[in-house]
Amino acid sequence: MSEETKALHFIEHIVEEDLQNGMSKEDLRFRFPPEPNGYLHIGHTKAIGISFGLGERYNAPVNLRFDDTNPAKEEQEYVDAIKRDISWLGYTWANELYSSDYFQQLYDWAVQLIKDEKAYVDSQTSEAMAAQKGTPTQVGTNSPYRDRSVAENLDLFQRMKDGEFPNGAHILRAKIDMEDPNMLMRDPIMYRVMHAHHHRTGNDWCIYPMYDWTHGESDYIEQVSHSLCSLEFKPHRKLYDWFKEQVYPLSAEQYPLIPKQREFARLNLSYTIMSKRKLLKLVEENVVSGWNDPRMPTISGLRRRGYTPNSIRKFIEKVGVAKRENVIDVSLLEFCIREDLNKTAPRVMAVLDPIKVVITNYPADKEEWFEAENNPEDAAAGSRKVPFSNEIYIEKDDFKEEASDKFFRLKLGGEVRLKNAYIIKAEEVVKDANGNITEIHATYTEDTTKKVKGTLHWVSVKHAVQAEVREYDRLFIDEAPDSHEGKDFMEFINPNSLKIIEAFVEPSLAEAKIGAQFQFQRLGYFNVDDDASEGKLVFNKTVGLRDSWAKAKPKANTNPNQQKPQQQNQRKAISVIQQFGKKYTNLPEEKQAKVRAEILELAKEVSYEELEPLFGTAVKKAGTRIGAMLTLSVLLENGLEKNEAINDFIEKALEDKNELLVAEAAKL
């Protein structure tokens, strides 16, 4: 019952504070403001979760407002997709609104600003204006049109609206301060001439307001109390506040509340990209089959892949809210979906990479139907019947002619339990001319009470149903594909992100409906893809089960100089190195040299197995990577051979922005 009182995040603290300072709870109002120029992705779910979450927490309305001020990029298709995705996540908006609804009000206010000499029409080229704007480190200069008379400005603006001018001929600018250190305050553009068809207002307008002017005033009109957005809008806050100060005296009675903008760090997920522009490129260049390709980080892609609303909301909750740049590990997302599906997905048997087993002492014409539990986590899930016969498929991986005792599966002379059925013993193998195993011959016993180490899933050959299974791998081979200067994210596309398999599944699946979710026992969670049709089953692999055997395996091979871990009370060299590394880049030069020497000394006690995990250190932690690099140099000196992981690590380091890291890497 007692939901452990979750700590408030900083935005909730701000709201609490405002409430304590006299703001009425009834005045709380939030909004989610997508631009309908693409599909929503997992990054958006954080913003959605924050604003709608606040709405749920305080029982306050949350508007869905489409920020549709650029007709060149926006489409109805995206509006529909966005609404579908938010609803699917389980959120309900108070009002469906559009910035374009406020075009007239915005225009009226703009006219007033001109009259108050707070806005003017500029008639220069965009190049000229860009030049006058200065740079972040250099102030700007005034436009020659800055002091046009009110009458002239009014006339020009009216004619802009009337469509007398071509695109780009004039713009309306706020008159603020060309020397402000914040570039957004250097007479920002409020309106541009754009002869374009708008998805809602049609051809009514040929001037369109810019983001800063529109967004803040839309918040104001809607009387949004807290306008929450991502960090890159922090510099916009000054402008956001300036515009409101100008407009407030004009409408204080109608709109008494002044919204407050606050910013949080956006969500980044390892091995993927979050830019709508870049996702669009994947779609347009057919790298994926569409916005809802199961490999896409879009909400619709995740949905098709088999992610549930529950799992995504849980994920967002776990990720937290702060102002620090972050990269969330995909393993957290995977944890959330496994946790959800573990409780709900019916268990079934499917063999993805089959090898045939003939049970020689089981009559060829006999078949039995065994009772199989649907979900051990859910007693109410009931059971179903599974057919057994003398020929079954098992996974190729589940058989070895010879293997150590650690291999719990089937080996020659060994016994294994068939899930829901008998225990079998492998007697011999049949091989083809090339020595490949084509068949395993086994015998069974009816005594199922026996203790055997392993249990395998299987499918009766005679009863098996064929199905297409689509197995996915990450779309990019790099942890942060769009963060490499001078390298396009497209270079990091994983060519093997989709694997299509012809699998055999148990007959109970023959009628499975689109969207239905299952656990293929011992393999993972799968759902029926939209492409499935009468007589053609298609499954997506949502996520695999945790697999400690797969993890244990590689270790068995790379065990040459397995050092006994030192005394418990003595800290491991690798962890000391990690600690040094963390601070390395911030140390004064001489101290750095000292630490470097210590690391090199400590490195002698480090084994490669200990070091390798550090290769995955976050890109931004240059110091830790330097520590790892130094350690690596010692290992290499002592005869360690370079492998793929090592080369990758070095190569990545060479491209880094940190000169120290590059220098150390260059020595290898």
Add this chain to the structure above:
RNA sequence: UGGCCCAUGGUGUAACUGGCAACACGUCUGUUUUUGGUGCAGAAGAGUCUAGGUUCGAGCCCUAGUGGGCCAACCA
């Protein structure tokens, strides 16, 4: 040659100024199990970027430094 924001285990987030820096993921043990899954029990892993300062006492406040991010679209 500017302004703004940020800095806590591998990752992400907590921590009312004061008892050994908490939680989740990940990692590792053990255990249960007709899923090498789940569950259960447990462990390792940071002393909070650096240097000063304020204070009886500082991740928390101040100053400076270092490192990272953002800002020069008629995009949002």
